[in-house]
Amino acid sequence: MSSDVLSPGRLAIFAAVLLLVAAVPWWLPALVEDYWVDIAAEILIWSLFAASVNLLYGYAGLLSFGQALYFGVGAYGVAFGLQHFGLGFWGSMGLGVTAATAMAAVAGIFAVRLTWHYFSIITIVFGLILYLLTVGAKDLTGGDDGLSLSLPPFFSLGGVELDLFDQATQYLFVLFFVGLCYGAMWVVLRSPFGYGLKAVRENAPRAGLIGLDAFWLRYAAFVMAGFLAGMGGALFALFSRYASAQYMYWTVSGEGVIWTIVGGAGTLFGPLIGTAALIVLREEISSIWEHYLMVLGVIVILMVTFAPRGFAGLIEDAVRRLKPTPSAPPRSE
Amino acid sequence: MTNVMEIRGLTKSFGGLTAVNGVDLTLPGKELHAIIGPNGAGKTTFFNLISGFLRADKGTVRFLGEDVTGLPTHKISRLGVARTLQVKSVFNGLSVHDNVWIAAQSRSRFLNPFRPAHSYAATARKVDEVMERAGVARHRDDLAGNLSYGDQALLEIAIALATEPRLLLLDEPVAGMSPEETDRTVATVRELAKTVDVVLIEHDMEVVFDIADTITVMNQGTVLRQGTPAEIAADPRVQDVYLGVPEDDDAEG
Ligand SMILES: Nc1ncnc2c1ncn2[C@@H]1O[C@H](COP(=O)(O)OP(=O)(O)O)[C@@H](O)[C@H]1O
Ligand SMILES: [Mg+2]
Numbered sequence: 001m002s003s004d005v006l007s008p009g010r011l012a013i014f015a016a017v018l019l020l021v022a023a024v025p026w027w028l029p030a031l032v033e034d035y036w037v038d039i040a041a042e043i044l045i046w047s048l049f050a051a052s053v054n055l056l057y058g059y060a061g062l063l064s065f066g067q068a069l070y071f072g073v074g075a076y077g078v079a080f081g082l083q084h085f086g087l088g089f090w091g092s093m094g095l096g097v098t099a100a101t102a103m104a105a106v107a108g109i110f111a112v113r114l115t116w117h118y119f120s121i122i123t124i125v126f127g128l129i130l131y132l133l134t135v136g137a138k139d140l141t142g143g144d145d146g147l148s149l150s151l152p153p154f155f156s157l158g159g160v161e162l163d164l165f166d167q168a169t170q171y172l173f174v175l176f177f178v179g180l181c182y183g184a185m186w187v188v189l190r191s192p193f194g195y196g197l198k199a200v201r202e203n204a205p206r207a208g209l210i211g212l213d214a215f216w217l218r219y220a221a222f223v224m225a226g227f228l229a230g231m232g233g234a235l236f237a238l239f240s241r242y243a244s245a246q247y248m249y250w251t252v253s254g255e256g257v258i259w260t261i262v263g264g265a266g267t268l269f270g271p272l273i274g275t276a277a278l279i280v281l282r283e284e285i286s287s288i289w290e291h292y293l294m295v296l297g298v299i300v301i302l303m304v305t306f307a308p309r310g311f312a313g314l315i316e317d318a319v320r321r322l323k324p325t326p327s328a329p330p331r332s333e
Numbered sequence: 334m335t336n337v338m339e340i341r342g343l344t345k346s347f348g349g350l351t352a353v354n355g356v357d358l359t360l361p362g363k364e365l366h367a368i369i370g371p372n373g374a375g376k377t378t379f380f381n382l383i384s385g386f387l388r389a390d391k392g393t394v395r396f397l398g399e400d401v402t403g404l405p406t407h408k409i410s411r412l413g414v415a416r417t418l419q420v421k422s423v424f425n426g427l428s429v430h431d432n433v434w435i436a437a438q439s440r441s442r443f444l445n446p447f448r449p450a451h452s453y454a455a456t457a458r459k460v461d462e463v464m465e466r467a468g469v470a471r472h473r474d475d476l477a478g479n480l481s482y483g484d485q486a487l488l489e490i491a492i493a494l495a496t497e498p499r500l501l502l503l504d505e506p507v508a509g510m511s512p513e514e515t516d517r518t519v520a521t522v523r524e525l526a527k528t529v530d531v532v533l534i535e536h537d538m539e540v541v542f543d544i545a546d547t548i549t550v551m552n553q554g555t556v557l558r559q560g561t562p563a564e565i566a567a568d569p570r571v572q573d574v575y576l577g578v579p580e581d582d583d584a585e586g
Contacts, residue, residue, distance in 0.1 A: 192441070196439070205386070211440065
C-alpha cells in the first residue's frame with residue numbers, strides 16, 4: 001500500500017509523461033508521418049477496451065471474452081443517437097456509454113454468478129448472441145458493413161466551432177476522456193473497494209470469511225468494465241465516424257485479452273502499454289507481411305513464458321534494478 | 334443471558350458418509366472450548382457448517398440468539414464469527430499488511446471506492462496492532478504467498494483478529510509451526526480468550542489440556558463426550574478412541 005502514496009518525485013515524472021502524451025500532435029509529426037497521430041488516438045481508445053478486460057481479469061480474477069459486446073453497444077449507441085434519434089453529439093455519446101453500462105448491469109447479474117471458465121463461456125455466449133442480433137438487424141445497424149456517421153461539431157459558441165475533423169483537436173478530445181477513465185480507475189483501485197476486489201481475486205472463499213460479498217464486488221467490477229468498454233466504443237465511433245457489428249465479434253474480445261496479458265494484467269497502465277505495442281506492431285508488420293497473427297502468436301507465447309507479468313512487470317523490474325531501493329531499517333538484533 | 338452459540342442436531346452427509354451426525358453443542362461464552370477427535374471425526378466439517386461454507390442437511394445454528402443456519406459466509410462473518418482454515422488460506426498475491434488491512438476494513442458496511450485506502454487512520458492503527466499481536470509485523474511488506482507455513486498460520490490468525498470477532502473458530506492453528514511459533518500462538522490464543530470466545534480444533538493434546546476450559550470429543554461425526562479437561566482425561570471411552578482400540582458397538586455391554 002505504501003506504493004499508493006504519491007511522492008513528489010513520482011508526481012514530477014507523471015506530469016512530464018502526461019505533458020509528452022498531450023503534446024503528441026505537435027512532436028510526433030516531426031518524426032513520422034502525420035497519420036501516426038491518429039494511430040496514437042486509436043491506441044488510447046482501444047486501451048480503454050483492454051482496460052475493461054484488465055479490470056475484470058487483473059483485479060477481479062474474471063477472464064471475459066465478451067467485452068467487445070459493450071464496446072459495440074457503446075459504438076452503436078452513438079450511431080443510433082446520431083443517425084436514428086437525432087440526439088446531437090453529446091447526447092449520442094451519452095447514449096452509447098449509458099447503453100453499454102446498462103447492458104453490463106443486466107448481463108452481470110447472470111455472468112458473475114459464475115467464475116473460472118464458466119464465466120468466460122457465458123461472456124462469449126452473450127457476445128455471440130448480441131453479435132448475431134446486430135448482424136440480423138441489418139436495416140437498423142448496417143450489419144457487418146456498418147453505419148457511417150455524420151458528425152456535428154462538439155462545441156459551438158459565438159461563431160467558434162470545434163469538431164473532430166481537426167487531427168490535433170480529435171487527439172486531445174480522445175485523450176481527455178481516456179485520461180478521465182484512467183484517473184477514475186486509479187482512484188477506485190487504491191480505495192477500500194479496490195482492495196476488496198483484489199481480495200476476491202486472490203481468494204474468494206477467504207474473502208467471504210472476512211465478510212466480503214464476492215458477488216457484489218464482482219458485479220460492481222463487471223458494470224464498471226462495461227462502462228470502460230462502452231466509453232471506448234463510443235469514442236471509437238466518433239473517431240472513425242463508423243459503427244459496425246464486426247467490432248462485436250468475439251475475436252475482438254480476444255484481442256483485448258491479449259493486449260492486457262502482454263501489457264501486464266493487474267497493473268493500471270499495462271493494458272495501455274500492451275495495446276500500444278501490438279497496434280504499432282500490427283501497423284508496421286501488416287504492411288510488409290501478411291502473417292501478422294503468427295508474429296502476434298509468437299510474442300504472446302514468449303511473454304507468457306518469460307514475462308508472465310507482461311511489459312508492465314518488465315518495466316517495474318527494470319526500475320527496481322536501476323534505483324537503489326532504500327535499504328530496510330536495521331534490525332535491532 | 335443468551336449463549337454465544339447454540340447448535341442443535343447438526344447433520345451433514347457426503348453421499349453415504351455422515352460426516353457430522355446430530356451434533357449438539359452449547360457455548361455459554363467466556364471460555365475456551367476445544368474440539369478434539371481422531372482424523373476424519375468431522376471436526377472441520379462441523380466448522381464448515383457453522384461458518385456457512387457448507388449447508389447443513391439438518392439442524393440449527395444460533396449465534397448470540399440469532400438463527401444463522403444457511404446464511405452465506407460473509408453474513409456470518411459480519412455478525413462476528415471469524416475462522417481460520419486447516420489448510421492455510423490467505424491472500425497470496427497481497428502483502429501481509431494488505432491481507433490484514435482488507436480484513437480490518439471489511440468491518441465497515443461499505444467499501445468506499447473514492448477514498449484512498451491509506452487515508453483510514455483508525456484502520457491503519459488497528460492493522461499495526463493486530464500484526465504485532467499475532468507476530469507477523471516483521472513480515473509486513475512480504476507477499477503472503479512467500480511466507481513459511483507457520484507464518485501463514487499466524488497471518489490467518491491476524492486476519493481473523495482484524496475482523497474483531499465475538500467468536501473465533503481456530504482449525505488446528507499450530508499444525509506445522511515451529512516450537513517457538515507454537516508457544517507464541519498458544520500465548521496469543523490464551524490472551525485472546527479473555528476477550529473473545531474461542532473454539533479450537535487441535536491435535537496437540539498438550540496444547541489442548543493446557544489452555545482449554547471445556548472440551549468436546551468427536552468421533553465418527555458424533556459427540557462422544559463433553560466436559561472439563563480433567564473429566565475428559567479420566568474417561569475410558571475417550572482413551573479408547575485415542576489409543577486406537579478397534580470400534581465395537583457392543584463393547585459397552
Ligand atoms: N467436501 C467433502 N466431500 C466429501 N467428503 C468429505 C468432505 N469434507 C469432508 N469429508 C469427509 O468427511 C469426514 C470428516 O472429515 P473432516 O471434517 O475433515 O474431519 P476432521 O477435521 O475431524 O479430521 C472424512 O471422512 C472426510 O473424508
Ligand atoms: Mg480437520
